[in-house]
Amino acid sequence: MPPSFYSIENSNNHLDVEKKSERSETVDLNDNTLQVDISDALSEREKVKFTVHTKTTLKDFAKQDFSVVRQHEEFIWLHDRFEENESYAGYIIPPPPPRPDFDSSREKLQKLGEGEGSMTAEEFKKMKQELEAEYLATFKKTVAMHEVFLCRLANHPIFRADTNFRVFLEYEQDLSVRGKNKKEKLETFLRSFSKTTDEILLGSTQKDVDEFFDKEKNFLLDYHSLLKDATLRADKMTKAHKDVADHYIKISSCLLEMATADTNQLERFATKTADIFEKARKIENRVSTDEDLKLSDTLRYYMRDTTAAKNLLYRRLRCLADYEAANRALEKARAKNKDVHAAEWSQHQACEKFEQMSAKGKEELIDFKVRRVAAIKKNLIELCELELKHANVTIPFSFSLKSS
Template identity: 20%
Template sequence: MADNTAPPPFDDEEEQKDDEDLFADANERRKSSEVALDSDSESKPADTSSSSNTIIQPIIEAPNLVSGSVDKPQIKVTQSSTSSSKTESRTTNSHDEIEVEDDEYSITIKVTDPHKVGDGMSAYIAYKVLTRTTIPAFRKAELMVIRRFSDFLGIHSKLADKHVHLGIVVPAAPEKSVLGMTKVKMSKEESGSAEFIEKRRASLERFLNRTAQHPVLRNDPDFREFLEREDLPRSTSTSALSGAGVIRLFHKVGDAMEKITFKMDESDEWFEEKQLQVNALDIQLRKLHTSVETLAMHRKDLSVSTASFAKSAAMLGNIEEHTGLSRALSQLAETEEKIEQLHKDQADQDFFTLAELIKDYISLIGSVKDVFHERVKTYKNWKEAELTLTKKRENKAKLETNHKTDKIQQAQEEITEWSAKVEKGHDDFEKISDNVRKEVARFEKYRVIDFKNNVVQYLEALMDNQQKLIKYWEAFLPEAKAIV
């Protein structure tokens, strides 16, 4: 959401204007087409493509994990891909302008066909990862590999270790769920855990596509190997009880203590403003996520209550002696059954279109905070090197004063060594500061794109359901009036 002038973190007028544009866009789309009553397809997302920017939104339908049909909403994964675009997003700061440019290559990743492998507590879910790309670094344009959940955690760990300390934002991997996987492992049929498996599949797909959006991460050898190599070695360091897991836990505790004990004297207003904005955005998104999850839960409860009402109306119609009233009650039951499905579909839209998007961005904000902290750590190392250099120079001065000529040469070598460390620390701090600026600009650019696409998609689906609801009641009304 970067402009040529640095606005306050949140501008009420701008938000109101954006909201009006979204609603206007959605309404115009509704005027252009009529949704049939028997249509199960969802509305298409807003077309945000222009001559300067192309957004590819592959539509992934939830696979049926059992022989019975399990209806799920289509999950749209927003991925940036360009064919020759020159669009750029700028943020004005005290040093220079930040430019985010798309390159000429594209990559689309789909995670499909989740299936259970093995039995008991040793069982796991395997996923098929399909990749289509025009990036020359990849061996083929189309790739297919089988991966398990620990492999996804492994590639995230590798990317984070290599790039986060440089100021590169690595999208967070999906969280582990001990309870969810225990149910999967102990269940004899996959139908009992189909919803959990589908949620995880969709989150893994979004993780890979967000990673592939980044021009640095998608060219990383480990990431290419993850998408290309069929016999990928199993990642054993992702377990919380492994040696690497314990080390990661200690590092997290150390970082938490360092955040409390060390406060950086920020001299750059841009960084100070962005950190405040990111913190405020994090708080508000968490509140919104809680509200949307509550909304989805209430819609599911409404769906259950509507089904109960339909059943009661049908039973009453069966015992009613009056022919007209009996027929009307039966029609009312059928109408309520249709409305029950509408409530269920809308609850899925609430979750998959809004709640999951918000959850993804809460995790992404955590990744943005991580690179801010890495910048602070780099600054601390630089200043500690300067302090050590000062002490080495003072030590040399004392040796010269006391005429200890035999130790002066060693002291001078130490000064030369620490002078190089100070210079390197300064260079590292400048580099990571520049990278963080670019990463924040990239984050803001795709945040606007993702939220616009998903909000428009959500509004179109909501209006589809409302139009169907009206038509259902319009079809029932003559039956009610016909009672004599």
């Protein structure tokens, strides 16, 4: 499920993460045997250091309460270990958290500084406050997405027992994980290209023998496309509210200048109207933030989670193709009466692997449906409640503007 973002307060980017009751995980909330959270985060230049706090009663761990410091690359390393482990081929691997990206906020702050001379001091102050709030919101979301990734692993009955996950949580030293160099990035790209090509080829040539998985594949392809389109539209809507708020700053500043220059009855009207636009600006910003957290980020998260589900279907289809190839190899071996025992063993192994993957995959896909429906429903209800709350505050402003 997508994150419910929680408050992080400190002007130095040294954040103390407070859990809110609104936060939810798609797991058994009564299971407290392994609890993982990010209790603190520190931004240092281009890097973010996350303090991962673990509380557990599992005997596999040396301590019951401990913390380690991790960077984004180590989260990616952990995700890759799960992706590469064939034992997890029948499971939906939680999507990795996105890389921390504060370049956009920094560029906006830099441009604002360059344009300081073209605006009033009050206008510059408000614009700077808005950009700083945007930077902090981005930081909060970054921390939340990294925590959600860990919580998904910690609350999964199989993933929580993984050795690499335990090392990630418990090993106090640096994991010595570095970013990929150019050669490794090229290799990753080529593997991704090969996988995509194989996926397209299998999709057009391999017929699925199970109607459930065939329907799931068609549904997820359409669903992912619709999620992508909905996310783009939600982002545009969020940006529109943000732009309105920025324009309210300019209108409010102009009205205040007018009030200062005029000494007649217009002064009172301009001052009061400027105050109304300032209040409206704060509400528009709040609306923009709420839509971003409750709608855009929910859609974006499930777009990535749907990709993880599609990867599961691809792995199963590849397993099915290998199983059918083993069947054909066995038929040839029997026809030639050569290497029959080896062919039978290979066919048995392929059959067993395919059946296990199908059983686990079906459970995972059903659980995925339950999780996403519950999470999207919850966030949409919360968004509607917030929209109504903001509307109830905005309406009186219109009447006060009319009466002024």
